Amino acid sequence: MTSLILADRYEILTHSPLPELSTATAEAYEARDLKVPESKLYALKTSVFPAPRLSAIDPVFSVSQGNPSLKLVHLMHAANATWGKGVLDRSAALIYQRPGQPVMHSLADIFPPWPEEKIIKKVIFPLYNILQFFRQKEISHHAIRPTNLFYEASSMQSDILVGECLSCPPGYGQNSIFEPLSLALADPISRGEATIAADLFALGVTICFLLNGGAPVNLSDERTIILNRIESGSFATFLPTKQISGTMIDLLRGLLVDADESRWSLKELGGWLTNGKVAQPNPGQPRKASRPISFNGKDDIYTPTILAYEMRCNPIAALEIIDKKDISMWLKNGLNDHSRVHQLEDLKAITPASASASEKLIGVLQILDKGSSFFWQGKSFTGPGLGNCLANAIIRDDLLDGYVRLILSPILSYYLNDVKIRKDKPLDKTFGSQISVIQNMMEYRGMGGGIESCLYSLCQDIPCLSPNLKSYNALNVPDILAGLNLIGMGTDRPDQIIDRHISAFIAVHESTLPHVFFHNMDSANKLKKHIAIIKFLVELQRRCKLNRLQGLAKWVVDLAIPLLSEYKNIRLRQDLEKRLLDLVEAGNLKPIAKLLDNHKLLEADQMGVHKAQAEAEYIKKKAHALIANLNSEEHYSQSIGYNNAMILSTVLSLGFTLFYIFAMVLG
Amino acid sequence: MSKTERTKRDNSKIIILILVLFIIGVVTYPGLMIISFIILMPTFAALLTDVSQNYSLSFCVGICNLASSLPCFRILYRNQFSLESVYQIVHDPFMLLFVLVGSGIGWLIYLSVPPITMGYYRKQDQSNLQKLAAKYAELKDCWGDMIPDSEVFTNLSKSIDDQSQTQQQE
Numbered sequence: 035m036t037s038l039i040l041a042d043r044y045e046i047l048t049h050s051p052l053p054e055l056s057t058a059t060a061e062a063y064e065a066r067d068l069k070v071p072e073s074k075l076y077a078l079k080t081s082v083f084p085a086p087r088l089s090a091i092d093p094v095f096s097v098s099q100g101n102p103s104l105k106l107v108h109l110m111h112a113a114n115a116t117w118g119k120g121v122l123d124r125s126a127a128l129i130y131q132r133p134g135q136p137v138m139h140s141l142a143d144i145f146p147p148w149p150e151e152k153i154i155k156k157v158i159f160p161l162y163n164i165l166q167f168f169r170q171k172e173i174s175h176h177a178i179r180p181t182n183l184f185y186e187a188s189s190m191q192s193d194i195l196v197g198e199c200l201s202c203p204p205g206y207g208q209n210s211i212f213e214p215l216s217l218a219l220a221d222p223i224s225r226g227e228a229t230i231a232a233d234l235f236a237l238g239v240t241i242c243f244l245l246n247g248g249a250p251v252n253l254s255d256e257r258t259i260i261l262n263r264i265e266s267g268s269f270a271t272f273l274p275t276k277q278i279s280g281t282m283i284d285l286l287r288g289l290l291v292d293a294d295e296s297r298w299s300l301k302e303l304g305g306w307l308t309n310g311k312v313a314q315p316n317p318g319q320p321r322k323a324s325r326p327i328s329f330n331g332k333d334d335i336y337t338p339t340i341l342a343y344e345m346r347c348n349p350i351a352a353l354e355i356i357d358k359k360d361i362s363m364w365l366k367n368g369l370n371d372h373s374r375v376h377q378l379e380d381l382k383a384i385t386p387a388s389a390s391a392s393e394k395l396i397g398v399l400q401i402l403d404k405g406s407s408f409f410w411q412g413k414s415f416t417g418p419g420l421g422n423c424l425a426n427a428i429i430r431d432d433l434l435d436g437y438v439r440l441i442l443s444p445i446l447s448y449y450l451n452d453v454k455i456r457k458d459k460p461l462d463k464t465f466g467s468q469i470s471v472i473q474n475m476m477e478y479r480g481m482g483g484g485i486e487s488c489l490y491s492l493c494q495d496i497p498c499l500s501p502n503l504k505s506y507n508a509l510n511v512p513d514i515l516a517g518l519n520l521i522g523m524g525t526d527r528p529d530q531i532i533d534r535h536i537s538a539f540i541a542v543h544e545s546t547l548p549h550v551f552f553h554n555m556d557s558a559n560k561l562k563k564h565i566a567i568i569k570f571l572v573e574l575q576r577r578c579k580l581n582r583l584q585g586l587a588k589w590v591v592d593l594a595i596p597l598l599s600e601y602k603n604i605r606l607r608q609d610l611e612k613r614l615l616d617l618v619e620a621g622n623l624k625p626i627a628k629l630l631d632n633h634k635l636l637e638a639d640q641m642g643v644h645k646a647q648a649e650a651e652y653i654k655k656k657a658h659a660l661i662a663n664l665n666s667e668e669h670y671s672q673s674i675g676y677n678n679a680m681i682l683s684t685v686l687s688l689g690f691t692l693f694y695i696f697a698m699v700l701g
Numbered sequence: 702m703s704k705t706e707r708t709k710r711d712n713s714k715i716i717i718l719i720l721v722l723f724i725i726g727v728v729t730y731p732g733l734m735i736i737s738f739i740i741l742m743p744t745f746a747a748l749l750t751d752v753s754q755n756y757s758l759s760f761c762v763g764i765c766n767l768a769s770s771l772p773c774f775r776i777l778y779r780n781q782f783s784l785e786s787v788y789q790i791v792h793d794p795f796m797l798l799f800v801l802v803g804s805g806i807g808w809l810i811y812l813s814v815p816p817i818t819m820g821y822y823r824k825q826d827q828s829n830l831q832k833l834a835a836k837y838a839e840l841k842d843c844w845g846d847m848i849p850d851s852e853v854f855t856n857l858s859k860s861i862d863d864q865s866q867t868q869q870q871e
Contacts, residue, residue: 602847650848653833660830671822675815676757683761683810687768694771
């Protein structure tokens, strides 16, 4: 029996899964509140990638805690938790109030149609209130669908709760029919953060499901649904087959407008709820050409948006038609659309001569279907969804060179110049300006730059995707240090501590770090590179105020010891090794860096090598001379010996002579 | 200087010079000359056999021979270099023995001091060589492969090891 306790309060029973509450990327488990044992909770174990909506957690938590009466599955707690399968098995845990059964288990379910009054009371009113709060927090729900509506577990009046929206990337779990056309064509992972307008559209489609007692369209044929939506509009496509009142038709007409700017806002929805007043939107049907254009064997294409959709479905044929200039002729003669013809002319000016066919296709599709998702080598993404799209490509190691070309291409920043990072803030900067900044980062291919830095700039929610930390879910710099420290404590450690992902992640999240730290890590000299990495880690340790990182210190020292071969003096090396090992225990990286980064010592060592080699040469010469002397028949000391003999005999003779003279004189 | 060069050396000129001086001496001081000829026999012998470069054998034997001849010359001087005193000296075996012993000491010094000196210097050279080998080994210990291996010291350390092994066995 395994369980996990968060914040000393919430116990997650990992042995008790709840598949009915699992989402596209998160597994659900039973959970308990240890302080309030009677409350029923469930926990979601999210995936590292696709990453949950981390930036939306705080606003949602605030809405949940501040408004307990909201008909929302309340978020009780969120934390980056370590799950039972080892210290490196981490991901975000979301603890929610546990709802009852979902309204629909799957979108294919059929059930008795709901009365309009019930829908208004149980769904529209609560959702209106929830979306009001979400708008105040400047977030969208982006997961409104019948399968994410639940009956309240404790309620006897079968109240409806709106399900969670945080465990997946925005719109990831949504069927395309719940998305406005601009988002519906994007890949689920690449839809990006949207606005309340997208939620209102999803509300409209959800109402259609409830009024109809099931799906209002054949869900198995997505292509037909999209084509119908483009040609006839989403309202006409999703209008329930069952009889509904005029006021409800007004509501659906207002909510199911495909263009965001024409769709009802919360204000209009509020007006409809309070006094039934409606301001009918003007959806504006697409203008049809006087003659169709033939594309890929189809002769009945009358609108540019249909043509754009068909071109997305057949990109190779689309590239051919772009080269033939048939489109501008058709726009000019068949549709009399001079504006688009001029835009096509402008596109030639924007795109450099070396631009690839895929770059031209992006531009042509944007001209034909303005505001739709971007199409690049088989992938569709919105401006805000580019980060997740790129992350997905990096994870799968799929067409990365293509993404590098895309981001460096002027075409993307040109079309993203109109897209605000926060759509509800008109004065906020655009994605185009952000892409321009990112292009500079991309051009620097060293550590802290390249496609990785582009990823983390575009996608602030994403954890560090370094292979070293792939299971640690490192969401910030202290997480990275803690993760590396844990890896350092183990035995199965990678060869390098800081890789391109980690450096890029830190470059983006610690923007005040001087660039020299990253530049030094590109050194070809292994010791210099390692010292640069340690100094980089020292700076991070200082900034994060993590005093004891024993595992990381051990890892750093273990990698440094073989590099000490740069020092030629073996005793110095042994001394340094001993001192380094002594520093591991303290877990402070600064003295380790100081000990290794000693230029004077290295220079003295190199000088010492030359001196020792000269001394060795001198010793060898001297030894050769000595051996030659020893081996020679006539030793140089032979003459000294004869001289000594003469001196001795002289001394003896003189001594005897003096003695004799004295003896004679005295005698 | 090689052995052949040593044997080739000719002291005949010196001998002839001495003989000439001797003949002149015999005419002027016959007693002195006779005694000198008799008691300086060892020196003449050394001179004839001396092959050393600096006449060290002759010098050693000669100077000791001269010193030990002092009593003879004193007697001769007292008796005014008379032939009687020559006869007296020649017939005094102790006097001649004393002269021979003196010359013998000179010869012994010549034979023993150079080998001892050479032995001392050789020992010192070997000690220096071992010190150099130790210094080289220390450098090698300190700097490793940066100091190239030397055959001289490798062989030397082998021979030292062999010597120590044989000493242990003994």
